[in-house]
Amino acid sequence: PRNSDDYQNLLASNYEEFGRLTRMVESILFLARADHDQVSLATKRLDINIELTRIAEYFEGPAADAGISLIVIGSGEVLADAHLLRRAVSNLVSNALRYTPKGEAIVLRATSSEDGAVLSVANPGAGIMQEHLPRLFDRFYRSDTSRSSTSASAGLGLAIVKSIMALHHGRASVASDPAGITRFTLFFPGTAPR
Numbered sequence: 001p002r003n004s005d006d007y008q009n010l011l012a013s014n015y016e017e018f019g020r021l022t023r024m025v026e027s028i029l030f031l032a033r034a035d036h037d038q039v040s041l042a043t044k045r046l047d048i049n050i051e052l053t054r055i056a057e058y059f060e061g062p063a064a065d066a067g068i069s070l071i072v073i074g075s076g077e078v079l080a081d082a083h084l085l086r087r088a089v090s091n092l093v094s095n096a097l098r099y100t101p102k103g104e105a106i107v108l109r110a111t112s113s114e115d116g117a118v119l120s121v122a123n124p125g126a127g128i129m130q131e132h133l134p135r136l137f138d139r140f141y142r143s144d145t146s147r148s149s150t151s152a153s154a155g156l157g158l159a160i161v162k163s164i165m166a167l168h169h170g171r172a173s174v175a176s177d178p179a180g181i182t183r184f185t186l187f188f189p190g191t192a193p194r
Contacts, residue, residue, distance in 0.1 A: 076112030
């Protein structure tokens with residue numbers, strides 16, 4: 001027998017774990033659909049500043065709680081599926097929030113030209129060791145081995161980013177200085193995928 005507080009804590013913990021598993025299954029299903037060209041794109045020209053500002057506003061609460069600021073710099077247009085663009089950039093911002101020290105800023109930057117649009121999410125912090133960079137977009141890969149398997153991350157966020165970029169016939173890349181800035185960059189071509 002346990003008291004009602006113990007049961008409520010157990011239920012809250014179970015609910016949280018159920019949510020984590022649900023997100024993991026949904027992510028795996030998205031990747032499977034993307035691998036088999038079962039994700040349809042609704043590409044259109046989107047205002048970069050509006051999209052990045054919307055994402056920054058969504059993360060305002062968690063960023064403020066962590067003592068981190070979000071800076072948006074960008075103008076022009078990007079040819080993309082709005083939902084998938086937001087998902088890719090949100091995955092990058094979510095990761096940046098985990099690794100940015102208190103008092104620092106995450107910068108969402110974008111430029112566009114006739115060839116396409118380049119969006120980046122950069123954050124200061126410990127950086128990522130060079131040997132991990134080639135595998136960061138692999139499914140279930142985690143460069144931080146100290147994180148437990150019960151972490152909020154399942155190692156699928158960057159794989160989803162890579163799949164979203166492949167669906168757009170674009171690319172995702174990362175550069176990191178182990179003692180400085182980590183920057184994830186997304187390139188969206190200026191013409192619609194066929």
